[in-house]
Amino acid sequence: MSPNIIEVNDVSVWFGDFNAVSDLSFSISEGSRVAILGRTGAGKSTLLNLLVGNLEPTSGTVRVAGHDPVRERRELQGLLSMAYQSPRLLPWRTARENVEVGMEILRVPKAERRERAEHWLRMVHLDNAGDRYPAQLSGGMRQRTSLARAFAIGPRLIFLDESFSALDEVTAKGLRADFVTMSEESSVSAVIVTHSIEEAFEIADRVLVFGRPARILGDFDAAEVRRKHGDNFLPFREHIHQMMVDAEKADAEAEAKSLVES
Ligand SMILES: Nc1ncnc2c1ncn2[C@@H]1O[C@H](COP(=O)(O)OP(=O)(O)OP(=O)(O)O)[C@@H](O)[C@H]1O
Ligand SMILES: [Mg+2]
Numbered sequence: 001m002s003p004n005i006i007e008v009n010d011v012s013v014w015f016g017d018f019n020a021v022s023d024l025s026f027s028i029s030e031g032s033r034v035a036i037l038g039r040t041g042a043g044k045s046t047l048l049n050l051l052v053g054n055l056e057p058t059s060g061t062v063r064v065a066g067h068d069p070v071r072e073r074r075e076l077q078g079l080l081s082m083a084y085q086s087p088r089l090l091p092w093r094t095a096r097e098n099v100e101v102g103m104e105i106l107r108v109p110k111a112e113r114r115e116r117a118e119h120w121l122r123m124v125h126l127d128n129a130g131d132r133y134p135a136q137l138s139g140g141m142r143q144r145t146s147l148a149r150a151f152a153i154g155p156r157l158i159f160l161d162e163s164f165s166a167l168d169e170v171t172a173k174g175l176r177a178d179f180v181t182m183s184e185e186s187s188v189s190a191v192i193v194t195h196s197i198e199e200a201f202e203i204a205d206r207v208l209v210f211g212r213p214a215r216i217l218g219d220f221d222a223a224e225v226r227r228k229h230g231d232n233f234l235p236f237r238e239h240i241h242q243m244m245v246d247a248e249k250a251d252a253e254a255e256a257k258s259l260v261e262s
Contacts, residue, residue: 004063005030005157005189006051011060013046013214020046021057021214028206030156033183033190035204035222037197039244043214044193048161051191052080065156078106081155085162087146089134095145096121096130102153120148123182124175140171147175151182158183160192164199176203197237201225209240211247218243 006028013021020043028034038044049055050062053069053076062068067075081102089098099117108116121130124144134142143163150158160179164172180203183190194200200207201222209218218240229236 003030004028005065006191007061007063008050009061009063011050011057011062013043013050013055014058019213021050024060024215026208026216026219028189028191030189031187032206033180033192033204035192035194035200035207036210037194037200037207037240038210038214039195039212039248042210042212044195044210045161047210047214048082048159048191048193052082052159078153079156080159081150081153081157082159082161083143083146083150083163085165087134087142089142089145089149091134094131094133095126095137095141095148098134098145099130099149099152102149106153108153116152116154117148120152120182121145123151123185124148124178140167140175143167143175144178147179147182151186151188154186155188158188158190160190160194162194163192165194165196172199173202179203197240198233201233209243211244212251217247 004027008027009025011021011024012019024047036044036047046055050057051064051069053073056070064076065079069076090101093101096114096117099120100113103113103116118127118130121127124147126141126144126148129137129141134145137145143166147163164175167175176199192200192203201220204222207220207222207225208216209220211217225236
């Protein structure tokens, strides 16, 4: 099997005459943590939809763990999990029971389910809150529960879509650090979608900067960036920001010109 957990080859997505993804190709090696960084509307959620099999590309191929995520969805069951910007917990289940949901679907025996839920609740510092219902948890605690749930099935690949963006900066920072520890402990591969430049370079070992329509503007070794710019991140941050703004300007110009020409 391929050593890459994700392979995207010459993928384009059109919604009618709107081009959301433009001839995109990249691969992600197993065990790595890759941030997809892009401004709003860059096509990040569209890309996640392609990877989890909710959307078929107009052209090109997508492979996740060697499988076509649309046609071979069953083969990927239990291999992938996902955490979203809103935690999407079931309000009638306790935190622990929410963490157990995925394992129930995968028919993990009850005792093991309980044990694994306790472990992952401990990893997100919620060992004392397992009996509480979502309404009795703070926003940060709900997001922690959602992360524990994503890890509890023992996936090979985790997707995060803006999982930390609704939290205050201090809470988000703590949770990002926990996420890194949990990913490393379970040697899971991860794709983290975010519009936060700080978050991307803090959480990942590789950062792909996306322009709109979705295409790669830059591909960075995040550890190297942290080493070089960690003490003085602001100028580097500005550089990345400018890269995204310039690409948008160029796109807008091209679009305006094509309107005149046609
Ligand atoms: N089903 C659809 N039909 C038509 N257009 C769509 C559809 N889904 C997404 N789009 C468009 O594709 C573009 C990319 O959308 P997408 O949701 O992937 O962006 P995003 O990078 O996730 O943005 P955000 O940061 O705001 O979540 C947007 O212009 C959006 O309006
Ligand atoms: Mg989105």
